[in-house]
Amino acid sequence: MSGHAFFALTLGCKINQYETEAVREAWLARGWREAADPADADVLLINSCAVTARAVAD
Numbered sequence: 001m002s003g004h005a006f007f008a009l010t011l012g013c014k015i016n017q018y019e020t021e022a023v024r025e026a027w028l029a030r031g032w033r034e035a036a037d038p039a040d041a042d043v044l045l046i047n048s049c050a051v052t053a054r055a056v057a058d
Helices: 014-029 053-057
Strands: 005-010 043-047
Touching: 005 014, 014 043
Parallel strands: 005 043
Antiparallel strands: none
């Protein structure tokens, strides 16, 4: 899917940020371009975090 545009949004912790950056770098290496506006993207990546009740308690 060379030439496609993507928009990435990260919601969450440093692990989420790392994961989003890894995907971003992989897509850029494949010739994709990063869109500044989600409306201009072919693909949206929303990386969010779900914290479990046990994790909150810990």
